[in-house]
Amino acid sequence: MQDETIVSLFWERDESAIRETEAKYSDYLKKIALNILSDFEDAKEIINETLLRAWNSIPPQRPEILRTYLGKIARQLSIDRYRSGRRKKRISSELTVSLDELGDIISGSEPEADLDEKLLGEAIDRYLKTVGPAARTAFVRRYFFADSLREIAASQGTTESKLKGVLYRTRQGLRKHLEKEGFSL
Numbered sequence: 001m002q003d004e005t006i007v008s009l010f011w012e013r014d015e016s017a018i019r020e021t022e023a024k025y026s027d028y029l030k031k032i033a034l035n036i037l038s039d040f041e042d043a044k045e046i047i048n049e050t051l052l053r054a055w056n057s058i059p060p061q062r063p064e065i066l067r068t069y070l071g072k073i074a075r076q077l078s079i080d081r082y083r084s085g086r087r088k089k090r091i092s093s094e095l096t097v098s099l100d101e102l103g104d105i106i107s108g109s110e111p112e113a114d115l116d117e118k119l120l121g122e123a124i125d126r127y128l129k130t131v132g133p134a135a136r137t138a139f140v141r142r143y144f145f146a147d148s149l150r151e152i153a154a155s156q157g158t159t160e161s162k163l164k165g166v167l168y169r170t171r172q173g174l175r176k177h178l179e180k181e182g183f184s185l
């Protein structure tokens with residue numbers, strides 16, 4: 001079913017919108033949640049919470065790209081769950097590793113808190129528009145979706161070692177860009 005049709009079902013308050021959304025996007029949402037939480041049961045709960053949040057927010061929202069809209073919800077719910085329950089246990093996940101990598105450039109109390117800042121996000125967006133598509137895709141997959149290096153390297157047809165180099169250079173470029181934009185690092 002097309003996304004426009006699914007969004008229309010949400011607007012009509014037709015419960016089949018939930019079933020159609022789950023059928024089309026549950027694997028995508030589960031991957032986001034698993035990358036951040038590293039727990040299958042938590043990921044299943046995040047999918048359900050995402051569907052509920054979508055049900056409660058459409059309407060009044062009318063997302064143009066449903067996949068992105070749902071992904072943002074799932075990511076935020078996963079990060080919230082991670083913060084509330086996992087930090088104390090110090091369980092490693094791809095989110096922890098990727099935030100540690102970014103922590104080298106973005107200073108502050110906690111990297112994930114800095115990432116939520118609107119101005120910083122806009123500066124990062126501007127920088128990512130200046131790098132090549134492969135580096136941009138790798139950066140977003142690693143630091144937004146918390147994908148593993150192995151997954152990203154495989155999808156780009158490269159080695160993890162080369163990918164680490166690309167991400168390192170991208171982070172260093174971001175550091176310089178942020179310094180030029182007046183962010184204290």
